[in-house]
Amino acid sequence: MQLRLAIVDDDISIRKMLRRIIEEARLGSVTECSDGIMAEEILRESRPDIALIDLLLPGQDGVELIQRLAAGCPDTSYIMISQVNSEPMITRAYESGIEFFIHKPINVLEVRSVINRVRESRNLRQFISYVRQTASQFDGPSAPAKTAGDSQKKSIIYRIFSDLGIIGEAGINDIYLLIELISAKQQNQGKMSYQLNELYEQLSQKLGQDAKTIEQRIRRTIAKAMQNLANLATEDYYNEVFQDYNSSLFDFKEVRQEINYVNGKSHYRGKINVKKFVEGILFSVENAEA
Known part of the structure; x- marks a missing residue:
């Protein structure tokens, strides 16, 4: 249409x-x-x-x-x-x-x-809505989704993106959609385990893009967030943003490795963990809404 x-x-x-x-x-x-x-x-x-x-x-x-x-x-x-x-x-x-x-x-x-x-994002939201409606048929009646709550959640997530300095990165939309998909599954099926590869494939089908391309965009954006945190720590180790996110969204030893790379003390960069990053954001959202 x-x-x-x-x-x-x-x-x-x-x-x-x-x-x-x-x-x-x-x-x-x-x-x-x-x-x-x-x-x-x-x-x-x-x-x-x-x-x-x-x-x-x-x-x-x-x-x-x-x-x-x-x-x-x-x-x-x-x-x-x-x-x-x-x-x-x-x-x-x-x-x-x-x-x-x-x-x-x-x-x-x-x-x-x-x-x-944006059109792809809208299509994916319709898909997530369909997933929720389908699951609710088996889980019994549930309260309607709260638009205000969804808006607050999005505001919190994008504030985190802004704090990390990745608002302008191409992968933030993919990360947001990935978080939405995980959140929808957890709401309907509890704190279940999931495979990122399966979620990338679902995003691929809805966005009409290669799953590997989506994964690479997400990983590049998260790596950029770690790099920005490392740069903040180099200037001021007690920077509030660095203290808030260095261990909640990343493995601290990997952040330390990235700091060493930025300072020229290592030839190897820190490694990112996509699951820890997105689950850390979901945890931040839940705490902010509690």
């Missing part, structure tokens, strides 16, 4: 460029708006699948717009577009519920790639 997209930007040239990219790639149909206040009414009525929203808008900014839309349009996926490079503002945007942040000037390949990745 064709996607329904909305573009909210006060710059008509940006709107025209994005519309042309979307239509030439046959990504879906497009609605446009130039004002944050008007956009709220239009998006509530049209309920697009994906909304591309500028951060700085007349009337109300993009973050405010998304926050006001979240309850009434829970099925819309949000992509933010802006020239802003401030990390706190970008983090605030992710916490409001966006899935990706596209920096201006607009890059055609990036826009196509991001929209396709």
Whole structure:
């Protein structure tokens, strides 16, 4: 089924460029708006699948717009577009519920790639929802999923990504979807064991990508997180972010090995453990929500 997209930007040239990219790639149909206040009414009525929203808008900014839309349009996926490079503002945007942040000037390949990745993410969420519904038929009636809780969980996860300095890495979407898949299985089947290879294959089927490619993206992103932590420790061993995550998401001896590599004391980097990383994030989410 064709996607329904909305573009909210006060710059008509940006709107025209994005519309042309979307239509030439046959990504879906497009609605446009130039004002944050008007956009709220239009998006509530049209309920697009994906909304591309500028951060700085007349009337109300993009973050405010998304926050006001979240309850009434829970099925819309949000992509933010802006020239802003401030990390706190970008983090605030992710916490409001966006899935990706596209920096201006607009890059055609990036826009196509991001929209396709959001579409893949939406397809996977539908699959996870199907898994939950199917499992609930055997487990008996259960309480409906809480949209607010899901939003809070996503905010916590992306805050961790931001703390680790990997918000801009290609693999964060894959990691988030992997966490969602594990979380869905645990909710319906308890704290069961699982095989990462099986989960990579499930992601592969839903995303239409090679499982090995997905795994490599995830591993590269987690390795980048370890590298960033090691750099923090080199500058300040008692850095709060380093202390929070060095042993909860990684094996500390491997972090120490990475620190030695960064300092030129070793030719070997630290090794990452995907299971420890994603389960550590899930543990952080559970503790924050408790």
